[in-house]
Amino acid sequence: MSTSQAMLPAVRRPGTIMAALIATLVSVVAGVAAAVTVFSGGTNMVKSLLEDPDVQARLGLSDDLIQTAKQLGDDLFQQVLDQAYSTLAARAAFAVVLAGLLLVFALLARGGALWARIVITVLGVVAISLQLLVVTDVATSAMKLLGLLVVASTLVAVVLWWLPANGRYAKARKAQH
Template identity: 35%
Template sequence: MTSYPAAPVPPTPAKPVRPGTLAAALGAAVVAGLLAVVDGIVMLVGASDIALDIAAKALAQVTGQPVEEAKAGLNAEPGLLDDVVGTLHTRAYVLVVFGAALVLFGLLMRGAAVWARVLVTLSALPAVGMALRVVTDDGTGLLRGLAGAALAVGVVAIVLAWLPANGRYAKEVKASKAIQAS
């Protein structure tokens, strides 16, 4: 009797090495999503004050009066800024919802699956678009700064998600799982 097996045992495949570009894409997606969420929350909390500041600055430019007098005049008119506050709330909800989705799908992108990268892209595009709108519109320095950072990091996340190394890694992971299953 021999100690050799009847059939050769196939070698176990090496575990695929996660590329640095995938880790960078995951980090960028999470950071961009968190920046968008924080920007949206700040906008929600301070929408009435932000609307008053924006309207007072615009009124002061048109009439030539000081900003404080314009604020006092706007405060005397109840309901005058409701449309502006509603617009700010809508922008904030878009940032919060798509920012949270970007965080979630960024964390699910660990295996570099195509569906996860597509969902990261689809949730980053509205967040980046709204961040661009906030950056180019009137608002506080904090809102514009957070939106600018979310915009830049969101674009980086989209680009990093689709680098070829991530696609190769996804194929290696899929092949490794198929070999293990058989």
């Protein structure tokens, strides 16, 4: 370490990085909670969704049509439930992977590194897109509420990660090394 580096004052991490980390953690927890809702609900959750008249209207179904499908054969109806659950489970699994990646890169971005903030932004856009799909598609109220929380907290996190203080902090840290 040179004499000029030793005389530099210690660089203090700005509060905006901690705020961004917290917002990212809220997004991660909400995304995982929404996925757990899907996994724990299983095909019974899909069955209850199909009993909702609003969901039926959205899907172009009627209660009579669903009852007819049940009468034609429980196997056929179960296949429909399994297919619908499969779609929801795939989205939930993708949300868990995104949440994990967001967590990893948020921890890596604590130093304000530009590359980590870029990755968080890209992952955030993907997470927001996925949750907007969940919120606007057939889902339980809990899934929609958690999806909206993911959208809001991810938007806040992305903005916080790009505040000027974080860039200055990253530059100051780089100058010290």
